[in-house]
Amino acid sequence: MGSGTPAGGVEYDGHLPVLREDMRAITYSRYGGPDVLELTDLPTPKVGPDAVLVRVKAASVNPVDWKVRQGYLDPIMDVAFPVVPGWDVAGVVERVGLDTPELEVGDEVFGYVRKDWVQGGTFAEYVSAPVRTLARKPASLSFEEAAAIPLAGLTAYQSIRRAGVTAGQTVLVHAAAGGVGGFAVQIARALGARVVGTASERNHDHLRDLGAEPVTYGDGLVDRVRALAPDGVDVILDYGSDDAVATAPQLLAPGGTIASILDPKARDELGGHHVWVRPSTADLEALGALADAGKLSVDVAQVFDLADAAAAHEASATGHVRGKVVVRV
Structure with missing residues (x-):
């Protein structure tokens, strides 16, 4: 040249x-x-x-x-x-x-x-x-x-995959209106899961638009989630809750699991997953395909x-x- x-x-x-x-x-x-x-x-x-x-x-x-x-x-x-x-x-x-x-x-x-x-x-x-x-x-x-x-979407995608979310499951997403949680709601819904999401009341309409059933976080959370899922939830995804690990045993259905990006006790004490996001071309391509299909806003x-x-x-x-x-x- x-x-x-x-x-x-x-x-x-x-x-x-x-x-x-x-x-x-x-x-x-x-x-x-x-x-x-x-x-x-x-x-x-x-x-x-x-x-x-x-x-x-x-x-x-x-x-x-x-x-x-x-x-x-x-x-x-x-x-x-x-x-x-x-x-x-x-x-x-x-x-x-x-x-x-x-x-x-x-x-x-x-x-x-x-x-x-x-x-x-x-x-x-x-x-x-x-x-x-x-x-x-x-x-x-x-x-x-x-x-x-990228970072938020990959975090949601990889934690959902680690937790093994499948169609027909009920998934509880903590901090569902945040950057990661909003993607997680949509990805889990695209997989065919039912999604319950914690957020402040001002974000409940937004969660409904994304396809989640909103609940307010804070005192009484266990009772509010149990009212929606009397038999418990199959997967808990923790993207920002101070008490996700503490309340998980009361909320998980038999055989259920938790994945947290914040608290290693989800893995060490509950046998779940502690997730640190990593770069991945394949996972980015999957997120891009969901976006182009109109399933990820x-x-x-x-x-x-x-x-x-x-x-x-x-x-x-x-x-x-x-x-x-x-x-x-």
Whole structure:
């Protein structure tokens, strides 16, 4: 391949395209509150053999993002400052690595770009993403909607699969109106399960729209759930309840199981499952297929510009947002 500078500012060195320009990105150089986030210039990321360079169109905020910013994952993951936050992304493939037959330049993709260390995230104009973290974007969704799916959607999908949800079962979803819970309700319904979901009363109509039977959390929860499911529930999915494990023995039918993303006692004391989400192209493809089939809707609560990433983190951290907070790049 000869040298030259084709459209788009990509120069060729005779072998591979090299992006010369810097990019705009949100970074932080120390742990702290949202005030540590700043918009700055960084070199455009290099692309490894099994990765592609994605021109980011949108990214979304998950609670883990601001917890990582506060040092939450420091004991278990290496961190290299300055950190670009964000794991969810939707965008367009700008360049491919040496061994990436799955994708081509120009492909629209979405993904959960979690790597083995914390540094090069998705709150930037470009992100280098291993192909194992990406799938083609659902055609029916905007970039903002697609960016809202990966981490929350994968968490719901993988916990449901781990718990073995099948048609005809009754499933109790804790925090059913949240980012993960809303996806879980829809996925379980798509599998043919009956879904009961806990939420505040202001979100009950929303849960009905998703196909769940709402119950208010708090004191008296066991009696309210038992009124709907006198024989107990087959599966409990815990995405945000302080007492999900404590009340599970009173709510589970014989042979039932619990999966929690919060409390390892679900596994250690109840024989259920403690789930930590992982990137998966196949699982992203399954979520995309549900979206394109009209079985998985996406609730985007707020959209911020990249320069307003601190405000996006603050909005997510309130804990009162229904749906996902998205950053448009």
